[in-house]
Amino acid sequence: MSEKKNERVGVYVCHCGSNIAGVVDVVDVAKWAQEKLGPQGVIIAREYKFMCSSLGQELIQKDIKELGLTRIVVAACSPHLHEKTFRTAAKNAGLNPYLVELASIREQVSWVHTDKAVATAKSKAVVSGAVSRVIENVALDEIKVPINPNTLIVGGGIAGIQSALEIANAGFHVYLVEREPSIGGHMAQFDKTFPTLDCSACILTPRMVEAGTHPNITLLTWSEVVKVTGFVGNFNVTIKKKARFVNEELCTGCGICQEKCPKKVIDEVYEAGLGYRKAVYTPFAQAVPNFPVMDKENCTYFIKGTCKACEKFCPTGAIDFKQEDQLINIDVGNIVLATGYDLFDARRVSNYGYGRLPNVFTSLEFERLSNAAGPTSGNIVLRDGKTAPKSVGIIHCVGSRDKNFNNYCSVICCMQGLKFAHLVHERTGATVYNFYIDMRTAYKAYDEFYQRVLEEGTLFVRGKVAEVTNAARYESEKGKLVIQVEDTLVGKQRRIPVDMVILSSGLQPRHDAKEVGKLFGISCSMDGWFTEKHPKLDPVATMTEGIYIVGCAQGPKDIPSSVAQGAAASARVLDKILQKEVALEPIKASVDQEMCSGCRICNGLCPFNAITFLEDRMVTEINPALCQGCGTCVAACPAGAISGTGFSNEQIIAQIDGLLLRNLEIQEAVPA
């Protein structure tokens, strides 16, 4: 053990109402700390109902002033919740905030253990560890770094657009990066939006145009982020701008190239495979920007070496077959990820027959069918392209709330199913059946829409569909799709023949969400959605400071929620920008060059290139601006020359000894 230090420690044990006190005998813990840890320097140990309340904080502040405390231990919740609260309280009472330690006896004790005696004993050990550790703490000062006022937004769907506009309108620059040729996202593919049935394009395209022409927004479509380095306020991002083979400086967006291009390609992305596009194309008429993109895989010139029809007819000479991918490097202070979702692949539910039975459609296919600008000009017809259905079955929860696929509820599918029912009813007059597990219409004006669809005469069957088949058992089923379902309200099996089946598919995390998460240093939940900092109180921030998540990247949600999150993240970004600088935790490694032997063991360990070897003096140096404070080099140094603030060897060893109550054993071994 290190030599005895004369610190005056205050221990504060929180009841947290009954959250802690219900399982841990907090009075006993405080009494024990006062008695047993007294020789170590505990001057006072108190318990209080809510330490985080202003009265609780005042209690600590009063003791700091009156009892001259030099160290504080608060035995309460996880440091991730209230460390800042108590550090600030100490600071306001004139004590350096880094001389405060939180001992978590709630998340790590009272909430996870049931035996009162055992939980109380563990709490004592945890408090003992924190007391031993806090004595070794040293006063630290926060490090301030400037914030770059530029922001990167990844994903140009409605959430990303909203976020970009909020920041740009506040007067700061935004780089909006989109992987597809145009911004707009999934919303650009829809015909109507529930529950008001506004035309999707009518409300979205003005926003797209605003983003496309905003002086504070640099639009980078057909582009992807490939590398991110740095930290909050100071990110360096490399973006790959894929070759469009169209010179954006010269292109006027007249569309002649698309008209003249002889090569038709099935549009799997925007038209969900129902329509065609050309090899040189803009995905849809209102695309922003409206410069086309050349699809190299399908372009006749790239395949056969001849054609160049587009080049011949382009009035401004904008076609450039020699264009190459470009790497763009930008510096930004904050990053918002609005990368959206993938639609659940309905082929996976093979008993519903999608991909096998022609008249089974996915929700996205139906969106395109019902869209006035879609492949059928808004006519709802069967796969043959002309017959209107007389009866339609809409199956909810496809791939959602299903142990075989995704456990979660995709949030939007009920309302989507109702919207489809309304559109089918309005345009074809067909009989519509909805097959649902539970109807979930729990937002503003949603349930009213449900009532409206009910009143229109749509039929609802409560039960999970077992199968969609074209194998007729009865005469009336011939030439139809038969939906086999257990009607759980009646308690009977039913077979319902229909002409068309629409699968209200769920939402899934992007197929590459995990890789994208790694790129930006954030994590995914068990289901694969990006993890927010706090599920209730911090839904758009992430564990990595300066990186925010909005829209469906964070979890399934509808348009209003996506827009709200986009704006919320912008408020957080603007808050950071307006502060002009950000305080970083002063957790850094440094080298005592007197002790450094120049062995260079640490040199290869730092992924942030913070460690350099000074050839002239044969010692190693750590750049504090680049050091992120992981402490790997501290652990590696054989000479013990590297020390890490906040998590020093002395602190950790003292905590080990304290947790094992060695501090007591040694004291008790000494004769009084």
Add this chain to the structure above:
Amino acid sequence: MTDKIFEPTIIGFTCNWCSYRASDLAGTARMKYAPNVRLIRMMCSGRLDPTFVLRALSGGADGVMITGCHPGECHYIEQNYKALRRFLLLRRVLAGLGIEPERVKLVWASAAEGARFASETTAFVEEIRKLGPLNWGKPVAQLENLQEEISKLEEVSA
């Protein structure tokens, strides 16, 4: 000794970003697990100096659980791989010292894996329970005075 179940004392090292948050999540979700592990939070599993483990084992711990982010998910890019390297080496050193290498366990747990943190903790406590007390660093004379030892353990049993 025979009629009393052995309750091991275990020191757990967690990283600030994934595994400590996993233990937070286990708490928030009120998942119950064995109370024998006492945690130390560090910024990264890469901070783990193997001497910390030796200090814990020689200071009375019967086992040490090292936890960190899953490979590829490290907040500091790749430092958990360094923890893995040290862990593997440390187990060999322990074997050389005559200590069961199974007394040290490495667990990857992401911030979303509260359930995993809880179940791995309970499983590890059972593994150590089977191995029995370590009693490293205790003089034999003191060991012979078992009754006193047990009473001391009871006073602050995990």
